[in-house]
Amino acid sequence: MSSGLRPVRSATEADLSAELLVRMHGLMLKARLLEERLIQMYKQGDGYFWIGGPGEEAFNVPLGLLIDKGSGPQHDYCHFHYRNSGTLLAMGAEPIDALRQMKNTATDPYSGGRNFVGHYSRREWNVVPVSSPIEVQYSIAPGTALAQKRAGGRGISIVTGGDAGTAEGDFATCLVWASRPANPLPLLIIVTNNHYGISTRSEGQHGETRISDRARAFNIESKTIDGNDPGVSYRELAAAMDYVRTERKPFMLEAVLSRLHGHSSASGANAVLDEADCLKGFERTMEERKLMTRAQMDTLRAEFTLELQEAHKKVRDEPQPTGDTIFDHVFSERDLVRGDQ
């Protein structure tokens, strides 16, 4: 489904090792169970609001595995939206920290109890603060990519968002700024297309055949892929990233995938049964290819479930931020540009 500008060569299915597939399965499973636990926390009153990415694991986990994690322009900058929990897990985040943000505890490492769950932020990994307005990240990402273009090396900026958000002007901003002939930017522009904007289907709102077609007008290489297939996602992400890292130019990747618990707790967060489930599909493949048995997968599920149960219990007892901290960090005295830590 390439846009037909210039082929970006992805690896063949056979190139993915059994070890990698098993690892991806474990992370996808853990990401799914994490989201289910977060939804449960919301429904039990251990959080005010849930939003996340169940159904996106087949795309988000490979993304996290392929990111060059670190601090500063030589590593990748991550401008995520609120459905990237699988990506964070694959990057090495501890699941309990997502629970802490859900429970808005003082120990929440991403915002100290200030922001919704899924609103990650981690400077040591270049994960810039996720914010609730859809698409603002598309206007901000060119800035980090600009610094990386100047710095040289292979660090890139990665921005993710949903299909509905591409209606916002920021998406056009991203396309224009990433592809300026005066200075094209090393920016991987990702759209996860679940065909929904909150509760509204895209068919009635978007006339474009594929969102990736919009890249053509800017001479940006692009592709639409099956984001429900972790093998496809891994291979296409690897190819797209290699292109951006090497050519220092933008690439747009549209991943078509499922949304398995609706938009957020605002729409109930109940399981959606009529969409393809990437985890179930991948588990069938793993069995068919004799990479894992059902029993092994069940054991793994039980282990992760227990781990998350324990984490949930632990987080319940952790302190909330106190009201006297509201003025903390309005302004910084620390100058990161100067090298303060």
Next chain:
Amino acid sequence: MSTMVQAIRLALHVAEERLGVTDIFGEDVGPPLGGAFTATQGLKTTWNSPLDERGIVGAAIGLALAGQRSVAEVQFCDYIFNSIDLLKQGGMIHWASNGDWNCPMTIMMPVGSGIRGSIYHSHSFDAIATHIPGFKIAIPSTPREAYGLLLSCIVDPNPCLFLVPKALMRVRSQPGEEIPGEPGDDKALSRLIDAPLGDRSKWQPQWPDTPDLFIKLGEARTVRPGRDLTVVSYGRTLPVCTRAAEELVSEGVEVEVIDLRSLWPYDWAAVKASVQRTGRVLFVNEDTEVTNFGEHLLRRTVDELFYELLAPPKLLAGAHIPGIGLADNLEMASVPQLASIRTAMLDLARSQP
């Protein structure tokens, strides 16, 4: 004697040479124009952006996150209204990440009336700016203040808004208010740093050696002392207040004029001390009067100084209308002018309990 626009250019030169500024950008900021008001002529890190204010603010935030120091210009504040949520992002990054990330950037933009700029080149931005917590906000009233405040914004580890009163851009320094190192002769400075008309491709500015002069954000300046009345203003209306105060000397009224210089943080201690001496205070600015920043200052005055006041504290601000009309009479009637400021001062000075 520099103009404010020349002072800004001198500061930006210092900032890119010695203070680590990597990018000065915005619409028409780079060659050939060097800024709609020529504030960015001849600088080495300037570049032109698409005509996209959201992109400009977004790129400045991104550069800040990547550890770069940038100065982004929005050509007129009237055009930044489409980017309010990005400004909010910039203002909340440090707080929302519980202190993990910083967003050090300076967004510079012309504000206010005074050039017959009609509906979309006359807006003020101080009221809205002060509704975006997390930003520091400076607004100069002289070339030297512009130089020192801009340098302070640039080295601050937080996002800063540098609001430039359009009406004062061509106003020259008064004797004694020069930037150290600038030539005293206007024409000499112009020959050094103003781009020639016509082909500029081979032109290189000759920068005078000016210092790292920082005017601290949050420190007001008492422009003239006075015993009868305190007037607190900033930006375009500040020199008008000073002139009105000078005129009132002949009426036997001594007005103390305070230039707030930065709106956040702001120098409440200076305002308070002055009002405690005079017992009367008038706040003057040209933004629309409803939920005006001066109203905040009024509220604080009432809260903290009520029993020390000799007369009700007053605000003189712009009319609460959607825009400033083009015709001379319309603009003059929309925002405080010398006559209305003088009248407001005199009325307050003569008001008896």
